[in-house]
Amino acid sequence: MKKLILIPAILGIFFSVDEFYRIRREKPPESILYVPKGKYVKVMAMNFREIVADYLLARALVYFGAHFYEKAFPYKWLYNLFDAATTVDPFNREAFMMGARLLTVRDVHLSIKLLKKGMKYHSNYWKFPEMVGFIYFFYLKDPAKAAIWYDKASRLPGHPPYVPSLASKFYTEAGKYRAAIRVLYNFYITTKDKRLKAIFKKDIERLQKRLMEVER
Amino acid sequence: MILEIENVKKTYKGKKKVEALKGISLSLKTGEIFGFVGPNGAGKTTLIKIIAGILRPDSGKVSIMGKSPFSPEGKRLRGFLPENPQTFRNLTGREFLNFCANVLGKPKETDRLLKMVGLEDAADRKIKEYSKGMLQRIMLAQSLIGDPPLLVYDEPLSGLDPIGRKEVKEIIKELKNQGKTVFFSSHIIEDVEELVDRAAIINEGRKIKVLELGKPANFTVRYFIEGKLFTEKVNREKLWEKIFYIRENGEIYEIKPTEIQLEELLNEGNN
Amino acid sequence: MKETINLSIGIFNEYFRDKIFYFIFSLSLLLLLSSFILQEMVVGEPGKVFKDMALNGITLFAVAVPVFITSQMISNQIQRKSIYLILSFPFSYSSIITAHLLAALYIIFISIVSYGLLAFALILPFEVWVLPIIIHAFLSLFLGLLLSSWAILFSSVTTTTLSALSTFIIYMVGSTFQTALEYSQQSGNPMYFVLKIIGYIVPNTTVFDLKPELIYRLNFSKSILWLAPIYSISAAIVLIAISSFILSRREL
Numbered sequence: 094m095k096k097l098i099l100i101p102a103i104l105g106i107f108f109s110v111d112e113f114y115r116i117r118r119e120k121p122p123e124s125i126l127y128v129p130k131g132k133y134v135k136v137m138a139m140n141f142r143e144i145v146a147d148y149l150l151a152r153a154l155v156y157f158g159a160h161f162y163e164k165a166f167p168y169k170w171l172y173n174l175f176d177a178a179t180t181v182d183p184f185n186r187e188a189f190m191m192g193a194r195l196l197t198v199r200d201v202h203l204s205i206k207l208l209k210k211g212m213k214y215h216s217n218y219w220k221f222p223e224m225v226g227f228i229y230f231f232y233l234k235d236p237a238k239a240a241i242w243y244d245k246a247s248r249l250p251g252h253p254p255y256v257p258s259l260a261s262k263f264y265t266e267a268g269k270y271r272a273a274i275r276v277l278y279n280f281y282i283t284t285k286d287k288r289l290k291a292i293f294k295k296d297i298e299r300l301q302k303r304l305m306e307v308e309r
Numbered sequence: 310m311i312l313e314i315e316n317v318k319k320t321y322k323g324k325k326k327v328e329a330l331k332g333i334s335l336s337l338k339t340g341e342i343f344g345f346v347g348p349n350g351a352g353k354t355t356l357i358k359i360i361a362g363i364l365r366p367d368s369g370k371v372s373i374m375g376k377s378p379f380s381p382e383g384k385r386l387r388g389f390l391p392e393n394p395q396t397f398r399n400l401t402g403r404e405f406l407n408f409c410a411n412v413l414g415k416p417k418e419t420d421r422l423l424k425m426v427g428l429e430d431a432a433d434r435k436i437k438e439y440s441k442g443m444l445q446r447i448m449l450a451q452s453l454i455g456d457p458p459l460l461v462y463d464e465p466l467s468g469l470d471p472i473g474r475k476e477v478k479e480i481i482k483e484l485k486n487q488g489k490t491v492f493f494s495s496h497i498i499e500d501v502e503e504l505v506d507r508a509a510i511i512n513e514g515r516k517i518k519v520l521e522l523g524k525p526a527n528f529t530v531r532y533f534i535e536g537k538l539f540t541e542k543v544n545r546e547k548l549w550e551k552i553f554y555i556r557e558n559g560e561i562y563e564i565k566p567t568e569i570q571l572e573e574l575l576n577e578g579n580n
Numbered sequence: 581m582k583e584t585i586n587l588s589i590g591i592f593n594e595y596f597r598d599k600i601f602y603f604i605f606s607l608s609l610l611l612l613l614s615s616f617i618l619q620e621m622v623v624g625e626p627g628k629v630f631k632d633m634a635l636n637g638i639t640l641f642a643v644a645v646p647v648f649i650t651s652q653m654i655s656n657q658i659q660r661k662s663i664y665l666i667l668s669f670p671f672s673y674s675s676i677i678t679a680h681l682l683a684a685l686y687i688i689f690i691s692i693v694s695y696g697l698l699a700f701a702l703i704l705p706f707e708v709w710v711l712p713i714i715i716h717a718f719l720s721l722f723l724g725l726l727l728s729s730w731a732i733l734f735s736s737v738t739t740t741t742l743s744a745l746s747t748f749i750i751y752m753v754g755s756t757f758q759t760a761l762e763y764s765q766q767s768g769n770p771m772y773f774v775l776k777i778i779g780y781i782v783p784n785t786t787v788f789d790l791k792p793e794l795i796y797r798l799n800f801s802k803s804i805l806w807l808a809p810i811y812s813i814s815a816a817i818v819l820i821a822i823s824s825f826i827l828s829r830r831e832l
Binding site for chain 3: 108
C-alpha cells in the first residue's frame with residue numbers, strides 16, 4: 094500500500110515540474126534594492142566615505158545604463174542615488190556634474206537641484222552655475238534666467254571667456270543691455286589678454302550704441 | 310516460553326567485519342528475571358537490540374510470545390530500556406510519560422508509574438535537569454507503559470551511584486513480584502547474582518552457559534561422623550542422597566550453597 | 581495515523597522549546613523591527629520596506645527551520661542515541677520519518693502564522709495588506725515542507741553539521757536554478773537540456789517565491805498556487821521513502 098503511493102508522487106513531481114517550465118513570469122519593474130539616504134550612509138561609512146560614494150556612483154551609472162535603451166524609462170531613483178553619493182562625499186565635483194548631465198533625461202529641475210546643492214560645497218567652482226545656465230537656456234528656453242546664471246559663473250575664478258560672452262548674449266536677448274555691458278566690462282578690466290580685451294571692447298561699444306538707440 | 314531466540318547470528322559490515330553474534334539460542338520462561346552477562350564487546354547489546362526490534366539479525370529467529378519483535382504487535386509485548394538512555398530533554402517527566410502513552414495508544418498511568426519509580430516530586434521538571442539515576446528511572450517508567458509482559462533492559466544499572474543502583478534493583482524486584490519477565494544485560498556480576506533467576510554467560514558472540522542461580526548447583530556439606538568433622542562439596546542431584554547417608558551415620562553440622570561460580574565461568578569463557 | 585500524529589506532537593514539543601528555535605524567532609523579530617530603522621534610512625515608497633521585511637521574514641522561517649532544526653532531528657538523535665527509544669516504538673520507519681517531518685511542519689506553520697500576524701499589524705498604518713501575506717505564507721509553508729524533506733533525508737544519512745550544510749546548499753542551488761535555466765536557454769547552450777533533466781531532481785525553490793509579484797502587484801499564474809503544493813507533497817513522499825529505506829538499512 095505504502096509503495097503504491099510512490100508512483101503518483103513521482104508522477105506528481107514530473108507533472109508539476111513540467112508545468113513550472115511552462116509558466117512565464119512577468120519581470121518586476123525597476124527594483125533598486127534600497128536607495129539609502131545619504132546622511133545615514135555618511136555616518137556609517139566612517140573613514141571610507143570616498144569609496145562608499147564611489148560605489149553609490151557606480152550603482153547610479155549602472156542603473157542609468159541598464160535601462161538606457163528602454164523607451165521612456167522613468168528613472169525613478171536616479172536623483173536619489175546621486176543625492177546619496179554626493180551627500181556621502183560632497184567634495185567630489187564630478188559626481189555633481191555627472192549627475193546633473195544624466196538627470197536631464199529624467200527631469201532637468203532635478204539637475205538644477207543637484208547643482209545648487211553642489212554650489213553649497215563648491216561656491217568658487219564656475220562650472221556649476223554655468224551648467225545651470227546652460228540648462229535654462231537649452232532645455233527650459235529661458236534666456237533671462239540663463240543670463241543670470243552665466244553672470245554668476247563669470248564672477249568666479251577660472252572661467253573661460255565664453256562664459257561672460259554668453260551671459261552678455263543672453264542678457265541682450267532678454268533686453269537687459271546694461272547688464273550685458275556690465276558683464277563684458279567686468280571681464281574687460283580683469284583680463285590681461287590684449288586680444289580678448291580688443292574683442293570685448295568692440296562688443297561693449299556695440300552694445301552701448303544699441304543701448305543708446307533703445308533709450309532714445 | 311515468552312521469549313525464544315534461535316541460532317541468531319549478526320555480523321556488522323563496516324570497514325572491518327565484526328561477528329557480534331555467532332549463533333545464540335535462548336528461551337525465557339514467563340515471570341523470571343534472566344540475566345545476560347559478559348564482558349564489553351561480548352554481543353550483549355547487539356542481542357538486546359535484536360530483541361527490541363531495532364536491529365535485524367543476519368539469520369536466526371526471535372519471537373516474543375510467537376510474534377516477531379520487528380512487528381508492531383511484537384513491539385507492544387515488550388518494554389525496552391536502552392543502555393545509557395537519552396530522550397527528549399525539553400519535556401518534563403510527566404509530559405514524556407504522557408507522550409509515550411499517547412504514542413503507544415495506551416491509557417495514561419503517569420501518576421502510578423511516577424510513584425513506582427519514585428519521581429513524583431520531579432515530574433514537572435524538564436528531563437535535561439534530571440540526574441543519571443533519575444533519567445534511568447524515568448526511562449524505566451516508560452518501559453512499563455501499556456503493561457508489557459516482557460521487559461528488555463540493556464545495562465540498567467550502568468553508571469549509577471550506589472543509591473541509584475539500589476533503587477533500580479528494588480524496582481526490578483518489584484516487577485518480578487508483579488509477574489513481569491525481565492531480560493537484562495550487565496557486565497557487573499554481583500548485580501546479576503542478586504537479581505536473576507537464571508543467567509546466560511556470553512563471550513565473543515557465543516553463549517557459554519546458562520545457569521539457574523536461584524537454585525544453587527553445588528552445596529558445601531559439613532558433618533560429624535564418629536566425632537570427626539568432614540567438609541564436602543556435593544552437587545544438587547546428589548544432595549539428598551548425602552543427607553540420608555549422614556543422618557544414618559552421623560550428624561549434619563551445616564549445609565550451605567557453594568559461592569556462585571559466575572565469575573569463574575566468565576573467566577572460563579574468556580579463556 | 582493517530583499514533584504518528586501523537587509522535588509528531590511529542591517531537592514538536594521537544595524542538596519547539598529548543599534554543600535554536602528561539603534564536604531564529606528572535607532574528608526574524610529583529611528583522612521586522614529593523615523595518616522601522618530601514619524605512620527611515622532609505623528612500624522609497626512608504627511601507628515598501630515593511631512589506632519586504634514581512635515577506636522575507638516569512639521566507640526566513642521556511643528556510644532556517646529546515647536548515648537549523650529539521651536537519652538535526654534524526655542525526656542528533658542518532659548521535660545521542662535517543663533514537664533507540666523512537667525505534668523501539670511500534671512504528672514503521674516511514675511513520676517515524678513522517679512524524680519528524682510533521683513536527684517540522686508544525687514549527688514552520690506556527691512561526692509563519694505568528695510572524696505574519698505581526699507583519700500585518702505593522703503594515704496596517706500604510707495599507708491593508710492581507711492577501712499577499714497569506715499567499716506568501718501559504719507558498720512558504722510548502723517551501724518549508726520541501727526543504728524539511730531534504731533535511732530529513734540528509735539527517736538520516738550524515739552528521740548534524742553536514743546535513744545542515746547540505747540542506748542549505750540544496751536551497752542555494754534551488755534559488756539559482758531558474759536563473760541558470762533561463763541563461764542557458766537564452767544563450768542556446770546545450771546545458772539547457774541537461775538542466776531541465778536535473779530540474780526533476782533538484783528543487784526549484786523560486787516557484788515558491790512570488791515576492792516581486794506580490795509587492796509590485798504584478799500578474800502571476802494562479803496555477804502556481806496548486807502546482808507548488810502538489811510538487812512539494814509529491815517530493816516529500818518520495819524523500820520520506822528514500823529516508824526510511826536508508827534509515828532501515830543503517831546499523832544503529
